[in-house]
Structures are given as structure tokens and as C-alpha cells.
Amino acid sequence: MTLSFFNPVTAVLVIPICSAALLAALPGYRVTARLNVVASLATFLSALSLFVIERPAPGPYVLIDDLNIVFIVLNTFVGFTTSIFSASYIAHELDSERLTPVYLRFYHAMYQTMMFGMNLAFVSNNIGLMWVAVELATLTTVLMVGIYRTHAALEAAWKYFILGSVGIALALFGTILVYMAARPVMGEGQDGMIWTLLVERAANFDAALLNVAFVFLFLGYGTKVGLAPLHAWLPDAHAEGPTPISAVLSGLLLNVALYALLRFKILLAANPASIAPGPLMVTMGLVSLIFAAFMLYRRRDIKRLFAYSSIEHMGIIVFAFGMGGPLANFAGLLHMVMHSLTKSAIFYAVGHISQIKGTQRISRIRGLTVTHPALGWGLVVGVVAIAGLPPLGIFMSEFLVVSSTFARQPLLAIVLVFGLLLAFGALTLRLTSVAFGEPRGSTAPTDASYIPMFAHLALVLGAGIYLPAPLVVWFQHVAQLLG
């Protein structure tokens, strides 16, 4: 391995952790908010350079391949745009005294620690290290969800903590079982936890033990993906924390757990004697989709509404990966990227809206397009996108999921389409009341930053109209990798 002056893999880990230490020490929100943005930008740029540099060979701890580059770049990009949104959001929170400067320092330090944890989970080649990284990312988000210290916020954080810890404990048990299954083949020691080595020789592993391991991993990481019926923490955590955290929870943290699942799915696929993980994933995906679609109708709180929509979309993504095959995997991957971008854009809009109106109750928010055209129309475009209407990107990925399913399992496709239509109905119902009609609530002007929201929406629109050929080739390659 050649040592070069600049190593992007080290950079995506070192920049967040160093800036976390720095942000914990520095006072003053103007400086720290900007530093947070700069650090996130630097991380994003380092992640981008992963595309061009020569990749390091897979080591005992670090692995860079086509699959995780997609995740890392998406992660750092949304992390960067969220830091811009967070800067203007936090300024308002300080003015309204919901946060004190001390908590703000803590918030920024945790934000960067979370980015570190997520990036570490993506680059790690060691299934034990990956587990530790996911735990770290979870812990930091728990702390941020509870940061307002209200009764509801603490309750949400506690529930998230307990359910997340149980999930993480089950995932660890699964990880140990994978090691046990591999041990007769791999021998004792480090090799038995290195993913690239495991995949190479997975065909000889003890299939029965591997099956049990996957069930534990699926339940454990599935809790963190937010699959029904393990989703109970998700709506509360989204609704009670600061909105930038809702954006990264939906847009990024769910993806981290999904990524861990996908790695183990590849491992299982390499062993012909083990069960196919597909049917499990398809079932849980569909259950999440249908359940969340029904729950959307009963929501009164705007952030909880979109939290349930995240459960719905994670259901679709897990369903697509569960179906497998080049086309469905491609669709799942595309849908994951589109969902991350769209959902975080929606949360940017919702964050400013709930600050202006001073409430998250849907019934108290009306006529946004009249009073706040930029925010209102931004939300409209976001919801239209998330509901899956053309010409936006999610329409395309959902269309691909549905059409690839129709070709193979028409019955499943009917259930899928039913769930999609159900969710579509709920979202349009809520959207019309929030965006149009007689304005209600405060009409105070806002100094919101619109750039992150519109940048995301532009990307989603662009992807819906035209996907650049190199990207398509890349995704097709990854889809093949996923089997």
C-alpha cells in the first residue's frame, strides 16, 4: 500500500472526530455553526474524492468498494446540507431560548461524532467494528433527541434508547453467531470477522448456524431500520428532537442499519445451503409499507406524519432488496438515494414551518403557499415527490420496483401498489390542508436558508428527468454485487 499525503478514507473519519472535539471546546454559536458547516463540507469533499483515487486494498478494518462509496457520498452530502440548515434552525432555537449555548456546544459535538460513527460503519470491513460504529451513531442520536429536556423529548429518547439497545444487543448476538459459523473454516482470531474474507469462503460455513445468525441480525438491525413491528421508537424520536436530527435520522441513520443488513445478505447469498434472506425481507418490507400507509391517515403532528412516511419508504426499499436480482436491487438503491434526499428536504421545510407557527399540529398550519411561498411550495414539491408522482425521482424508482415485481410476482405487486396508493392518498390529504386554503397561525417572515432544501429537490427532479449514464452504470454494477 502506498502512503500518500492525502488519504480520503482517513479524512472522512478524522475530520468529523477532530471537529467534534473542537466544537465541544469552542463557545459562540456563530463560529461553531460555521465550523460545523465547514467540517461537513470538508468531509463531503473527501468522500467525493473516493470516486477518483485509487482504492486501498481491503485491510483488516477498512474496506472501500462500489457499494459503500454510494452510501458514504450520500451520507456526507446530506450531512453537509443538513449542517447548513442546522445553522439557521439553531439560530432561531437560541433566540426563542429553547436551547442554551452550553447545549448548543454539546449538540454540535454530537453532530460530528454521529457523522464519525456513520462513516466508520460504512468503511469498516470488520463486522465487530461495524457493530461498534452503529452503536456509537445510535447513542449520539439518542442524546440529541432528548436535548430539549421536555417530558415528551425525554420519553422519546428513553424509548429510543431501550429499543435501540435491545436491537443492538440482538445484532451483536447475530455477529457472534456469524463468527461461530465461520470458525471451523476460517480458524480462530481476527480473520473470522473480516467481511471480505468471510464472503470468499462463506460457501463452506455451517449453514444452520448462519441462518440463526441472520435472523438475529435481521431483527437487530431491522429495529434500527425502523421495520414494523419493530418501529415503535421511530416516530417519537423524529417528532421530539431538533428537526435537523429528524432529517439525518430519516435520511441517514436508517441507511446505516440497512447497509449493515445488506452486507450480511451478501454473506448469506454466498452460502448455497443457507436460507434465502429474500422472503424475510419481502415480508417485513410489505408489512412496514402497509402498516405505515394506514398510520399516515391518523397523524396530527407534522413531523410524526413524515416519520411514518419514512417507515413506509424503508419498507419499500427493504422489499426491493428482498426481491433481489439486478433490476430490483437497482430500483432499491435508487429509491434509497431519492428517499434520503427528498425526506431530508421535507424536514428542512418542516423545521422552518414549525418554528414560524410555533407548533407541529397539522390542524394549526394552513395556507403556507400564501404566507410563505418559498417554504410552502418547497414543501409541496417535496410531498409530491415523496408521494411518488412524476416527473420526480421517487416516481421512477417506485415504478422500477413495481414493474420488476410485476414481472416476477404479480400478487406481491398488487399488495405493493395498494400500499403505495394508500400512502399517496394520506399525503395528498394532509398536503392540501397545510399548503393551501385560508392562512392560519403566525405569518411572521423568516430568515430561513432555502439553499439545502432546493438543492435536494433539484437533484431529485433532475434524477427523475435524466439519470446520467455513468451513475446508471455504477448503480447497475452495485446491483449485481448485491446479487
Added chain:
Amino acid sequence: MQMHSLAFDISHTLAGGLVLISLMMLYQDRLYSLLNVFALHALVLSLSVAWQAFIQDAPHLYVTAVIALVFKAIVIPVALHRIVKQLGIHRDIESAVGIGPTMLAGMGLVALSLVLMLRVTSDADPLAREDLAFALSVVLLGLLVMVTRRNAVSQVVGFMSLENGLVLAATGAKGMPLVVEISVAFSILIAFIVIGIFLFRIRERFDSVDVSALDDFRGERR
């Protein structure tokens, strides 16, 4: 050969002891006694880990054993004792489900994990497979404690006993790397939970694994 079977018997006894103590937790209806039983649980775990370190000739496992002894058998129970006293909940009788059904469920779970793990791991070496079966029993019993208790403190005790089961599984898997790191990571997690309870005076588990509680709270119910 004689030595091998003695090593086997001792680790077997210690792992079986953990399952037994997990079952004892199920019928403790006072918080103080629950904490004492948990301290015993952690003590047996640290003995078991130290024994594994000795027979596997893996000195790094002694670190895990010491963490289990100092942190989980002494520091955490003492801290929780003080918290229980300060919150004034030491008189509470607080299991949500009766003792009889809980014990039956516990026995069912132990049987389930034995049947599952012994059948699945027929090729593995006997020590590892029985360790794994015991570990899964401890994990499931820990989950049961978490589900049947109403109080935040006893929920945490359930979680910690669950985690002891994981440490048992990890040390039983011969030569597994990162065991020490993972046990440190878990200790940090638990420290956070305990600090959380203390700072925020969480008495009840906010009736919890059900979303409806918060739905009501936020007026989401029609």
C-alpha cells in the same frame, strides 16, 4: 483428558449458574433484592470469563472479567441502590405480570433456546455449543425481565443481564477478536443509561413499547 473434562465441567457449571440466576431475577419483587441478584449475576459472569481466559490461554479476556467484576458487580449496583433510595421507590412492588406466568414463560424460553442452539450447532465443539445455548437463554431471560417490569431501574437491570449473556457468548466463541472492545462499548452504553435515569429522574418506564402512550400525550388520538 482428565484436565479437559474438568475445564469443561467448570465452565459448564458457571454458564449454567448464570441461567439459574437469570431465572431468580424473574421472581424478585423488590428492587433492592433484584439489584443484589444482579450483582451475583455479574460476579458469576466475571468468574466464567476469567475461567475462559484461563483455559483458552487468552490473557486479554481477563480485562473483560475485571470490567464485569468492578463495573457491573460493584459500581453499577451501588449506584442503582443510591438512585432507588433517592427516588424513594424501594418499597415498590412492580412486576407487570404475575410471578407464575413469568416463571413459566422463562422456563419455556430456556427450553426453546436449548432446543434451537443444540440442534443448529451439532457440528461445533461441545463446549462452544452449550455455552451458546446457555448464552441465548440468558439473553432471552433478560428480554423477559425487560418486558415484565414496569420500573425504569429494573428495566435497566434486565438489559444488563441480557448483555451479560452476550459477553458469555462472545467469550465462549474461542479466539473471537474485539471482545474486550465490545464489552467496553457496552459498559459505556450502560453508564449512559444509568446517568440518564439519575439526571432525569425516570421512575416509570414510560409505558413504553407501545406508541399509543405518546400518541395520547400529544393528542394524536381522535
